[in-house]
Amino acid sequence: xxxxxxxxxxxxxxxxxxxxxxxxxxxxxxxxxxxxxxxxxxxxxxxxxxxxxxxxxxxxxxxxxxxxxxxxxxxxxxxxxxxxxxxxxxxxxxxxxxxxxxxxxxxxxxxxxxxxxxxxxxxxxxxxxxxxxxxxxxxxxxxxxxxxxxxxxxxxxxxxxxxxxxxxxxxxxxxxxxxxxxxxxxxxxxxxxxx
Numbered sequence: 567x568x569x570x571x572x573x574x575x576x577x578x579x580x581x582x583x584x585x586x587x588x589x590x591x592x593x594x595x596x597x598x599x600x601x602x603x604x605x606x607x608x609x610x611x612x613x614x615x616x617x618x619x620x621x622x623x624x625x626x627x628x629x630x631x632x633x634x635x636x637x638x639x640x641x642x643x644x645x646x647x648x649x650x651x652x653x654x655x656x657x658x659x660x661x662x663x664x665x666x667x668x669x670x671x672x673x674x675x676x677x678x679x680x681x682x683x684x685x686x687x688x689x690x691x692x693x694x695x696x697x698x699x700x701x702x703x704x705x706x707x708x709x710x711x712x713x714x715x716x717x718x719x720x721x722x723x724x725x726x727x728x729x730x731x732x733x734x735x736x737x738x739x740x741x742x743x744x745x746x747x748x749x750x751x752x753x754x755x756x757x758x759x760x761x
Contacts, residue, residue, distance in 0.1 A: 569710060572644040573627050576708040579651045580620060583658055583701070590662040590669055594676075603673035603736055611725035612672065615698065618721030619705075626714040635712040647707025654700035660686050661693040673732060681741050683748055689757035691734070691748070695726045696755040730754060 626632045662669055664685030670676055686693040702719035709715045737745045752758065 569638075569644070572647060572708045572710075573623075575644075575648050576623065576651070576705065577627075579655055579701075579704075580623075582655055586655075586659045586662055587671075590665075591671065593667055594670055597667060597670075598677040599670075599674050600677045600679060601675040601736075601740070603675075603732070605673070607728065608673050608732070611728055614725060615718065615721045618717035618719070619701070622714045622717045623705075623709055626709060626711055632711055632713050635714075637710050637712060637715075639707065639710055643707050647704045650700055650704035651708065654697045654704055657686065657693050657697035657700065661697060664693075673729070673736065675736065675740055679740070681737070681744055681748065687752075689752060690755060691752050692726070692730050692754050695722075695730060698722045699726065699755065 622632075664687055665682050668676065668679055668682055690696060699719065699722060702716075702722055705718045706715045734745075734749070741748075
C-alpha cells in the first residue's frame with residue numbers, strides 16, 4: 567500500500583480531531599471564567615503543537631522540501647499507525663465528552679467547575695495529553711519522515727511537561743483534599759499498575 571494512503575489517513579484523523587475540538591469549543595465559549603491562570607508560556611506551549619500536527623505535515627505532503635529525511639517502514643507499520651491514531655481520536659473525543667462543560671482549552675476554571683472522576687478520568691488524570699502523545703506515536707508510522715514523523719511528539723511534550731504540573735496544582739488549590747485523593751488512585755497518563 568503506498569505511503570500516500572497513510573498520509574491521507576493522517577489528514578482524515580486531523581480533520582476528525584478538529585471536529586471534536588470545534589464541537590466542545592462551542593460549549594466552552596458559552597461558559598463564564600471563574601479563575602484565569604493563563605500565562606505567556608502557556609499561550610506559546612498551547613500553540614506549538616500546530617507546527618507538529620499540521621504545518622510540517624502539510625509542507626511535507628505538498629512539497630519535496632523534506633523528502634531528504636524520509637524513511638520507509640513495511641506496510642504493516644502503517645496499519646499500526648492507523649490503529650494508534652484511531653485510539654488517540656477515541657481518547658480525545660471521550661476526554662472531551664467526559665469533561666463536557668468543565669473543559670477549557672486554556673489554564674482556566676469555569677463557573678460551576680466540578681471535579682470529573684468518571685469515564686476515562688476514572689483511571690487517568692490527563693487523557694487529552696495521553697491522546698496527543700498517542701497521536702504523536704501514530705504520526706511516526708503514518709508520516710515516515712525523520713522530521714515530520716516525530717514533530718508531533720516533539721511539539722506536544724513541552725506543553726505536557728509544563729501544563730500537567732500547573733493544572734494539577736490549580737486543581738489542588740481549587741478542590742483540595744478531594745483532588746489529592748483522586749491523584750492517589752489514578753495515573754497521570756496511564757492507569758496505575760496497582761491500587
